[in-house]
Amino acid sequence: MLDRFSGSVCHRPPAPPPGVPDTLTEILLGLRLDGVEYGRCELRRPWAVAFPAQRAAGFHFVSHGGCWLRTATSDDWMRLNPGDAVLLPRGSSHVLASDPAVPAVDIASLARVAVSENIYLVRGDAAGTSDDGLPDVMFCGTMSFNLDPLHPLVAMMPDVMRAADLAQRDPTVPALLEAMEREVELRRIGACGILARLADVVAATIIRAWVECACSDATGWIAAVRCPRVGKVLAAIHAEPERDWRVPELAALMGASRSSFAEAFTRTVGESPAKYVTRIKMFQARRWIAEGMRISVAAHRLGYDSEASFSRAYKRVIGHPPSETRAERARPRGTGGANLPADAVALAG
Structure with missing residues (x-):
């Protein structure tokens, strides 16, 4: 494409x-x-x-x-x-x-x-x-x-x-x-x-x-970024992924009731506020763990009461347990892939 x-x-x-x-x-x-x-x-x-x-x-x-x-x-x-x-x-x-x-x-x-x-x-x-x-x-x-x-x-x-x-x-x-x-x-x-x-x-x-x-007719996440009200909520979530975001607080940022906020967010972004917040938290967790942070510390910083509940959420979003991300960090790495942890063959031009 x-x-x-x-x-x-x-x-x-x-x-x-x-x-x-x-x-x-x-x-x-x-x-x-x-x-x-x-x-x-x-x-x-x-x-x-x-x-x-x-x-x-x-x-x-x-x-x-x-x-x-x-x-x-x-x-x-x-x-x-x-x-x-x-x-x-x-x-x-x-x-x-x-x-x-x-x-x-x-x-x-x-x-x-x-x-x-x-x-x-x-x-x-x-x-x-x-x-x-x-x-x-x-x-x-x-x-x-x-x-x-x-x-x-x-x-x-x-x-x-x-x-x-x-x-x-x-x-x-x-x-x-x-x-x-x-x-x-x-x-x-x-x-x-x-x-x-x-x-x-x-x-x-x-x-x-x-x-x-290039995205004049964009829908979904790009459209949400461009929407001042929803974009403000997304920016807050990305700026503080470790925060315990709740629907009432996010709705207040948007200046809407909880029901109208949840409906507008889901319609524009393509998933519920709770799912989006969890996903961004797991992205942050993967980065922290890949950089050497202990899994228990990442779980605590992101507001999880137990490492087990954090690991379940991590696997649901990322596709594998956090221990696998930690193991990847210990493996030799080459050039790396575009957004992927595997080795890559480098372009010669």
Whole structure:
């Protein structure tokens, strides 16, 4: 599934009053990328590169020239121009090409020069150039989000999120991408850590652009985020997942009676307030346990009287007991998957 928001009308949610956070802000502020790997690719025409499916998210930004993109699930080619960026949240297999007619080679077959840890350069060996005599230049990478795979935002993400003219939509993006380019080229100490933080901002910018510009007819969670009254409730839940939220308190935040609040929340979000609160609590629990917190401590912080009742709720939402999450933390990890704890094969471009 391709989600294109080139030239679409942006429907930005109203800004909340000062001091009142909105749901998307709370999520994007907490967005972090792990297992980040970056590359600068200089490819001379004609060229076409195939990227296999993987469990890490893929990212491409076209700096110079241009190319075409097609995923394995679509017969359509998408044009990417300078300034365009794409995010593949689930690491779908895809092809980038200077022309759709060019046979693709596997990315692993291209020479790759390591600049430093997790930073590399790729230069194609074809003899051609773009129209201005220069090679096509792209920044590519892999990363895994710390957002839970069952998070409603993640569940709604398309296979390909394209931000056309991202650099024009957000004036901060060119400076961020230029900073990323400098870190790759200058090979300075600490470049990988700085690139990771810059990537956090760029990925958050793409997600925000998708929410604002690609979901004009959205329903469910995205619609709830855009609704000022329901969005205020969601923001409060996400800001304090450990709080013992009750329907009367949430209804008061929305300024409605308990019955009308519960009906409006369920209709907009797609599940009852109690189920949503429990789900967000379990997302927070999984993060805490993955970071090393004891299960009993997580249960207590989230208001559960016993570890057994907490474990039952955790398994019901996450799909396995918290002890399995704790065991996953002890296993060796590679690049990681997009929102998944398993190892992943890193993109080479």
